[in-house]
Amino acid sequence: MSVTLKGLRAFNTVLRYGSFTRAAGLLNITQPALTVQIRQLEMGLGLKLLDRTPRGAEPTAAGRELARSLEPLLQELDHTIASLQDLAARRRGVVRLAVLPSVASGLLPGAIARLHASHPNLQVRVREAVTGEVYEQVRSGQVDFGIATDLQPGGELSLQRLFQDQIMAMLPPGHAMAAMPLIPLPALAKERLLLLETNSSIRQLVDDAFARTGHIVAPAQEAVHTGTLVSMARAGLGIVLIPSSAAEIAMAPELAVRPIGHPHICRTVSLICRSDRSLPPSAEALVETLREVIDHSADGGRAGA
Structure with missing residues (x-):
């Protein structure tokens, strides 16, 4: 026995x-x-x-x-x-995630604040990274999950859509295009553009969109961080192409922001996970909270439309 x-x-x-x-x-x-x-x-x-x-x-x-x-x-x-x-019960734990800088400064802080309000002993460790690095950190197990734009993930990774936004034109003070409700993409090809560096997913979307319209753009300035480009726009150095979910839009209300059309430049931002691993409860809590913040933001956008 x-x-x-x-x-x-x-x-x-x-x-x-x-x-x-x-x-x-x-x-x-x-x-x-x-x-x-x-x-x-x-x-x-x-x-x-x-x-x-x-x-x-x-x-x-x-x-x-x-x-x-x-x-x-x-x-x-x-x-x-x-x-x-x-x-x-999510009373304690550490969440580790790799995330695009635009999401890290935009939607993520509100989600972390809401998580701390309901689960004060959960800790969140954020690593900012470009899309390729996000995928690699998830693949290698350095983080519990990632948030990035869609790539072909391969069998070991899975994607769950979080939200879609579009690239907007943020104009320097007094720019003539501020009178336009929609800025055609070919018209932007003639302007001084302030773009993120070439290893960012946003820059790749922008370059691909211009290429489809027969334009190759040489930016007036490049930077690692969107905030740097916004400061350059404030100084009148050019037009920033920025995702609509970026926190820098709200931080620069004096700058006109207009949608780009013909064609629109859209991106899908997804949750990146290992296919062969379950998320720990602490990470599940953050994902749930992030989705709540995204839904709230979407409801606010519809209410204001």
Whole structure:
């Protein structure tokens, strides 16, 4: 007969309180059921562990030897179980994600703030990266998940759509195109453009869109961060092409922002995960919160339309 955790807990409880009657009450079982559990444990070990005396239950020599190591083992097991239950209930944990800079500065801060309000002990570790690096960090297991534009992920990665936005033109002060409700893409090819560097997914979308209209654009300035380009636009150095979800749009209300048309330049931003791994509960909590923020933003946009 095998040794069970239930039998070990029964033995430990009887030993701690020195009474079958009291131990049965604490374990919420009958005294005969407790006696059966102790006998099964003794049969599994092939040793007598407890003697019943007029003073109660006393350990045998074998029982004392088992007791020396059993109590700390059960305490460690209880601690581990409680810790796992905390993880499952999202009371603690660390989320690691790799994310596009435009999302890191746009939608993500609001999602993290909302997560902290409902799960204050969850920690979020953010790594900003361009799309290719996001995929690689997810693939290598450096992060729990990524947020990036769509690529061909391969069998080990899966994509779940989060949202779609479009590239907008942010105009320097007093620019004539501010009078236009929609700016044709070919017209932008003649302007001084402020673009992200070529390794960004936004730049690749922009270059591809211009190429489809027969234009190859040499930007007036390039930068790693959208905020740098917006500052250049404020100084009158050119037009920034920026995603509609970028936080920098709200941070520069004095600059006119217009949609681009004929063709529109759109991007799909997705959740990138390993196909062969489940998200930990803490990461699931952040994903759920991020979707709530996205839905709220979409509802706000429709209400304002």
